[in-house]
Amino acid sequence: MRFSQISVLFKRELSSYFATPIAYVFIVIFLFLSGIFTFYLGNFFALGQADLSAFFTFHPWLYLFLIPALTMRLWAEERKSGSIELLLTLPVTIGEAVVAKFLAAWAFTTIALFLTFPMWMTVNYLGEPDNAVIAAGYLGSLLMAGAFLAIGSSISALTKNQVIAFVITVVVCLVFILSGFSMVLDFFSWAPQIIVETISSFSFLTHFYSVVKGVIDLRDIIYFLSLITFWLFCTAIIIEMKKAD
Amino acid sequence: MVNIKNLYKEFGSLMAVDDISFQVNRGEVLGFLGPNGAGKSTTMKMITGFLTPSSGSVSVDGDDIVNDPIKVKQRLGYLPEGAPAYPDMTTIAFLDFIAEVRGFKGREKSRRVDETIQRVNLDKVVYQSIDTLSKGFKRRVGLAQAILHDPDVLILDEPTDGLDPNQKHEVRNLIQNMAKEKVIILSTHILEEVHAVCNRAIIITNGKIVADGTPTELEAKSQYHNSITISVRAAADQANELRKSLLEVSGVYKLEALSEGDSGLLTYQVFPEANRSIIAEISQHIHQQKWEIEEMFVNKGRLDDVFRTITTGV
Numbered sequence: 110m111r112f113s114q115i116s117v118l119f120k121r122e123l124s125s126y127f128a129t130p131i132a133y134v135f136i137v138i139f140l141f142l143s144g145i146f147t148f149y150l151g152n153f154f155a156l157g158q159a160d161l162s163a164f165f166t167f168h169p170w171l172y173l174f175l176i177p178a179l180t181m182r183l184w185a186e187e188r189k190s191g192s193i194e195l196l197l198t199l200p201v202t203i204g205e206a207v208v209a210k211f212l213a214a215w216a217f218t219t220i221a222l223f224l225t226f227p228m229w230m231t232v233n234y235l236g237e238p239d240n241a242v243i244a245a246g247y248l249g250s251l252l253m254a255g256a257f258l259a260i261g262s263s264i265s266a267l268t269k270n271q272v273i274a275f276v277i278t279v280v281v282c283l284v285f286i287l288s289g290f291s292m293v294l295d296f297f298s299w300a301p302q303i304i305v306e307t308i309s310s311f312s313f314l315t316h317f318y319s320v321v322k323g324v325i326d327l328r329d330i331i332y333f334l335s336l337i338t339f340w341l342f343c344t345a346i347i348i349e350m351k352k353a354d
Numbered sequence: 355m356v357n358i359k360n361l362y363k364e365f366g367s368l369m370a371v372d373d374i375s376f377q378v379n380r381g382e383v384l385g386f387l388g389p390n391g392a393g394k395s396t397t398m399k400m401i402t403g404f405l406t407p408s409s410g411s412v413s414v415d416g417d418d419i420v421n422d423p424i425k426v427k428q429r430l431g432y433l434p435e436g437a438p439a440y441p442d443m444t445t446i447a448f449l450d451f452i453a454e455v456r457g458f459k460g461r462e463k464s465r466r467v468d469e470t471i472q473r474v475n476l477d478k479v480v481y482q483s484i485d486t487l488s489k490g491f492k493r494r495v496g497l498a499q500a501i502l503h504d505p506d507v508l509i510l511d512e513p514t515d516g517l518d519p520n521q522k523h524e525v526r527n528l529i530q531n532m533a534k535e536k537v538i539i540l541s542t543h544i545l546e547e548v549h550a551v552c553n554r555a556i557i558i559t560n561g562k563i564v565a566d567g568t569p570t571e572l573e574a575k576s577q578y579h580n581s582i583t584i585s586v587r588a589a590a591d592q593a594n595e596l597r598k599s600l601l602e603v604s605g606v607y608k609l610e611a612l613s614e615g616d617s618g619l620l621t622y623q624v625f626p627e628a629n630r631s632i633i634a635e636i637s638q639h640i641h642q643q644k645w646e647i648e649e650m651f652v653n654k655g656r657l658d659d660v661f662r663t664i665t666t667g668v
Contacts, residue, residue: 117454121440128442128483191438195499198402198434199455200427353365353405 114201115209122213132217135179139221142171147228159236164228165246165321169286169313172257177278179217180261181271183210184348189269193352207345211262211337218254222247242323249320252333253313257282259340266347288312355379356401356507356537361410363396363561370396372561374410378537378554380506383529385552385569386541389665393561394541395435398511401539402432414507428456431505435512437496441485445476445495448484449502456503470498474528490521497525501532508532510540514547526551545657559665569657575664576655578623580631583612584640585621585648593620596645600624603639605632619648 126132147153151163187193232238265274287293289312297305316329356378363371371393378384386394399405401412403419412419419426453463474494514522529551548555548569557565593614612621626632
């Protein structure tokens with residue numbers, strides 16, 4: 110992995126979001142929905158608490174639909190337009206391309222998330238929240254977004270069709286969100302306890318909510334980072350195998 | 355310089371490339387001919403490192419594309435089929451990106467980009483986004499991308515496909531200007547193009563090489579090679595007599611009537627026996643018979659005829 114190549118590809122990818130309306134549509138909708146969720150569904154005012162838990166609680170659900178919309182084009186578009194042939198015959202490795210694309214998408218999400226700062230200002234204006242907990246919330250949200258993005262990246266590499274990539278990514282992400290819920294665990298009622306526990310420990314929600322509470326446990330961070338690594342690795346393998354189709 | 359050894363590529367049960375070996379040296383412009391689906395593009399994709407061969411090797415000056423991909427890719431320029439690019443980028447942003455990936459920075463980068471824009475005449479569309487460009491300009495952007503780093507080896511997959519005659523001419527000039535110091539491999543369906551730019555042609559069909567030689571050598575395989583087209587001013591009722599007398603000339607193998615109408619012109623194509631030239635005999639015969647000749651010329655052979663014969667086995 111050469112940093113210089115990753116940074117060139119990263120720059121191109123990130124600026125490509127802003128060359129099309131994608132960036133603006135995404136950011137506006139993200140901000141709009143996160144506002145709605147926080148103030149209406151989360152009852153931010155009625156709770157009367159000086160924290161942003163009402164804001165963060167809905168992030169997994171927000172990401173469930175918005176992140177796949179961001180990742181569906183990541184590789185599917187390259188394959189469809191044939192530009193993947195150009196990209197992979199330039200002096201870059203598949204690994205560099207995968208990492209650069211992922212980092213660009215992640216950076217873009219970070220920008221969108223950063224633009225929610227009025228929320229943070231509001232809660233600081235209204236009360237005296239623990240800003241360290243809010244910072245932890247942002248960190249957790251970013252890590253979770255990274256995991257969603259990495260999953261989306263893999264699935265986008267599987268198909269030329271962006272709609273299919275979107276739908277499958279939503280489903281896979283949903284499984285990861287819900288794997289702590291009984292509706293998923295019931296499927297595995299036949300399995301030994303250890304497997305059920307493993308599956309439930311894969312839930313995004315458990316790890317995310319523990320970080321949002323302000324408890325930064327290394328295990329939660331490692332969970333998200335290893336998930337990202339795993340899915341990016343899959344992306345690279347899928348591209349290597351399927352680039353010829 | 356480019357050495358291709360026993361290249362195979364299987365897609366499932368289909369053998370797309372079946373034992374292809376050849377070498378290309380600096381200064382050679384190699385035309386890759388073959389019907390659709392013959393394995394031209396697949397071979398090119400393996401040479402450029404996009405596809406991994408099922409077996410066999412591709413090397414540039416001894417460096418293997420599979421073992422040392424980055425090193426080889428740095429020396430390659432590639433125009434993929436259809437000249438894909440990033441449609442939402444402007445021409446200049448795209449070429450800047452390519453220059454950066456190729457490792458150029460600062461002043462050297464802008465010099466390269468400017469120079470390439472001049473070379474392929476992109477000045478008019480520098481700030482236009484690529485998806486708004488016409489087919490010809492898109493192709494030129496693809497070409498610009500391939501030659502920006504002045505590569506030693508240039509692989510062009512159908513570089514003139516879909517261009518108008520003027521644009522084709524420009525692209526061919528560009529290729530010819532670069533030919534001396536490079537290895538150029540291009541695929542094409544257009545046989546006149548082989549004449550225009552290539553000094554070597556390889557015909558492949560069903561993944562195998564079936565002919566390899568200079569365009570002139572390939573033409574010599576044509577049944578029309580050294581045949582003579584002749585138009586004699588004579589009435590239609592003299593046709594039988596004329597034919598008989600032409601067939602009696604030594605070295606004549608057969609004869610085809612091209613027109614025997616009432617126009618007062620009888621036109622024939624006269625084929626020689628294998629490996630013979632019959633122009634001397636024919637002109638002597640005409641002289642003796644005191645025929646009035648309207649037109650007479652020797653055919654070099656037709657590449658499309660050779661192509662058809664070789665690739666279909668007819």
